[in-house]
Amino acid sequence: MDQLLINPDYPHILSTLIFLPLAGAVLLLFVRNEFFARYWALGITTLTALLSIPLIKAFDITTSKYQFVEQVSWIKSLNIQYVLGIDGISILLVMLTTFIMPLCVLASWSYIKTRVQAFMVCLLIMECAMLGVFMALDFVLFYILWEAMLIPMYMLIAIWGGPRKIYASVKFFLYTLAGSVMLLVAIIWLYINNGYSFFIPDMMWQNYSSTAQIFLFLAFFLAFAIKVPMFPFHTWLPAAHVEAPTAGSVILASVLLKMGTYGFLRFAIPITPEATMTLAPAILWLSIAGIIYGGFTALAQSDMKKLIAYSSVGHMGFVTLGIFVLNTNGVEGAILQMINHGITTGALFLCIGMIYERTHSRELRDATGVGKHMPIYVTFLTFFSLSSFGFPGTNSFVGEFLILAGTFEHSIWLAMAAIPGALLAAAYMLRMLQKIVWGGTDNPDQSWIKDLNIREIVTLAPFLFFVFWIGLGAQPFIDLIHVSVENLLNNYHGFHSQVAVVTNLLIQ
């Protein structure tokens, strides 16, 4: 247990963050007042966000150990523990989750008109499960929260979704669940081969046989690649994004997709390093395929939400690319890009939700030329679009640059193949931006549209703030993740040199 660091100043901070939303949700079940429900959910999520600030303050950036650890035995007979902890890989994701939730509540303020209490209950339960997924250090705890998340997300899409909500919600649920059943088998196998322990750090860097590693990796891959989603498994994403209500899309894009990539970093690489080495090339090329495919498909969309959804496929392709080149630049860039994508794409979905609230259409051609009547709106939209294709000075530039730098280090051909993706991103984002801001000569009459109100500006402003903060001064963020990433990669390379030594010995 030497990987754990208990922070005496904040003994229960992680549990508080997890259970505060849950408690809020339970209380909300007994309330029959929509007005109260909105303010209550906003209050709870804001409080959670404020409570998570001490995490950053007290986070020790000089160690790769798990911090703020809490450990309680949960199910003794199976040796399942309730153990939480965060390190450099997860801290930013936790912060992203806590900060994005109040904004999701704000974004649903007038968007959701029916069954408001139930909606807010779903949001709060989502927050509880999502935070838990990033904090859990016990595999069963992780799996339970990972699966439990499906129910509220399903409800969000199925009840408050668009016209094809049934198709989209079922597809989302089936894909994700089917992907993770083999994960369960893998978890149990690891448990039995690790002295009956579900403790995740204990499972890392062990010498499992090559075949076992390949199978484990495939089980991980299926679960996480569907969640990311990587290229051949992405088809649920556009459907779910398009039909989900704005807050659902934001959660999906900003947090849920990150769980897949987080899973690769937390589980796939440390638990199956050998299989990672063997299979990384395939995953790298799948990432490239995702980048190019996402780019071209986004270019052809007339539905704005679909456009952003496909752009997500491309962006997440960059993230997996960064992870599996397995060098410092790549992995750090990937983690930073996970956050950036959460900020930028979340904001873009909010922007589209705002248009949708006004015109009740997601079609690009119904939104042409609103720039004339919504100057504040298009200002925000412009910055987020620039950020989305990695314009220098915005957050995504830093992330993509690091990833590409890492990729060049790894293989020049791979990097050459990824570059057109960045170009495509500019093409489809600028196309959308041009149409929304100016349009053509045949714009529909938009003069009745009102510009953003205070609530909407307050919702978008934090996103813009972070776009520039990360874009202009990314160092504090990289400092947070650096030591953990170094440790991960050192262990990874150490593992392989150790294996090489053993093999050499055997040969001699």
Add this chain to the structure above:
Amino acid sequence: MQFLPELTLLGAGLIIFIVSLGKANGDTTRNIAIGLGAAIFGATLLSYCQTGKLFFNAYQIDLFSQVFKTLIAGAMFVVILFGNKLKGIQQKVHPEYYLFMFMSALGLMMLVSSVELLAIFVSLELSSFAVYIMVPMRDDTGKFRFQMEAGIKYLLFGVTATGFMLFGMSYMYGLTGSTELSVVITKLSTMWNNPAAVIAMMMVLAGFFYKLAIFPFHFWVPDVYEGASNETTAFIASVPKLAAVAMLIRLVSLINGEGQAILNVLMVCAVASMFYGNLSALVQKDVKRMLGFSGIAHAGFVLLGILTFQITGFANAMYYIIGYVLMNLACFLVICTVSKNGENVMIDDLSGLHKRSPIMAFTLAVGLFALAGIPPFVGFMGKFMLLAGALKEGYMLIVILAAINTAIAIYYYLSVVRVAYASDPEDRAIVSPSILTNATSVFLLAAIVIMGVIPQRFVDYATNVVQTIM
């Protein structure tokens, strides 16, 4: 005291019999039945810690049997509570219906205490025959008389299974010269390489496979579930399964490690049940039929615990069947409440349930998600422990097949939830469950969640309970 639950049941039967002689109206009968159900449940609690042997050692009262008696009484009480108006049963036979329900429960209670072949047979028959009569008691609104078909099917399949069982018992007696379970199994344990012993054991197990609806003794399930009234199906789908699992554990726990042939058969049955149940459930339109097929699949999962031949495996199976009964009862509670005049409920009839009755929709969703094995409900924990236990014994293949089944199963559960939450109610009537029904559903939901979140105590207790019969 030792025989108190059974005596109470008999007494309850007598009281209801007297009621049936007069002309009591529906409400009185119902109130009496609820009172008696509570009394029976109380009696099982009172005699909870009793131990001892009765009737020339044919009848054993131990913690194991008492736990199952309490569960049987509890499950029956819940069925009585939510089937409160017995909408699907002919008005004039309401008292008789309760009478047979009590008699069936009596048979099941005796069954879990029986440790002698003939006692097992007699109590099994008592429980079965009562249910054979309950099935055709359905109110025949459509004049299709399909409850008769269901009754006959149930009877014929049941008699066949009993035939198998009797035949197996005769082999057992022939091989060992005794009908006492402990003697029989000790002697059999030296002759597992003798095909006759294996066949005898398999045939006896077949009788319980029939009750639990395990492949290849599942054929009665869909038609009986569909043909019987909703309340009867709720009873058949939950209470006898408890007793069947109890008896499977009692019998299999006595087989020692040599029973490789039996193990193989159990494995095949488990996997076949899962695939058959889940694949057939995919295409059902009637909710009860779907739950019937899902029950077959779940029986396969229970077998997964039993075939480990370990105490923990038996305890997991026990935990799982208790969880299954809770989840199943939650679903049937919704079916009974939504069904207006006791007719069958199609999946489409649940459209927009969340607008017609939020609490029923919620109960249904939790029940189905739990059956599908989604955390944090009891279904997930049970499944997880069964898989972990089986993998610990090295049955990798069967665990992977079971995991694949989980993925198949989610589709049909989800399609019901989808209808309840994402479809429009159109012009379907509002469902207004009674306070009693609401209270029952809240209790079931709480039990499903609590058992799923803190399984430790329950599993530990189940382990203790199983330990007493080893």
